[in-house]
Amino acid sequence: MKPNNFKSLENEQVNKFESKKEHVKSKVDGSIGLIKFIGNIFELYLPQVLGVFGYMSGNPRRNKSSPENTEKKYPNTK
């Protein structure tokens, strides 16, 4: 195997990072957690916000309590 001191230099840097590895990993997890949280918030509320904007711009909302909808929801009940 050919000697390669660039690899030795890399090994030295990898060993140096060992003590900081967990600290950096916790920061990575924190960033990812935050991104996921923001993503979930958007996923949860964005359709409703868009619905409100749609309603405000004149799009008639479906009336959920109308007898027609209730019949469709529970077709086998009286």
Next chain:
Amino acid sequence: MFIDFIYALLSGTSLSKMKDEEIVKEYLATQNSRYFDQLYNRYSGKVYGKCISLLKNEAAAQDAVQEIFVKILLNLSKFSGKSKFSTWLYSISYNFCIDTIRRKKKNPNSFADDITGHEIADDVDDKFLLEMNIERLKVIMDRVPIGVKSILLMKYQDEMSIKEIGAVLSKSESAIKMKIKRAKQKFKKIHYEIYKE
């Protein structure tokens, strides 16, 4: 609890034997963070090595590692598998560090001129670089311009092919060959300036 321990032990063993590309595939299929942790354990040290070499600052290198791995996770689905995972990861790491330095310098051309204007007639033997005393290597790598340093790291530390380096730097293979030749010459020139050998 004992069963959990055995399961963790067995799954850990199999994970460590899995290829990077298989781990990426499993992660995308299951979204299980164990797979991402494995990639982090394999490559965080190497990514840090590149960041500290290029950025020359401990805190900036740690922040860069953090941002690179977040970027990797968010873009993992874009990894096509055409290249090795390590090549893909390193290309993101190099480009991230180069962009960071560019933003600080506010001079987009500061890299273009790194490897020009210092012609030495002779071609430099790879052995000269590979067998250099590690302390000297550190000193010289600290002195060479960023463009020279990144191309030498790609060639000799990451052992990337000309084609792979070309893909990272968005250059043709012939341009990369020329850049490598000039980088080696620049390296030798700085070595001579410091050690007079």
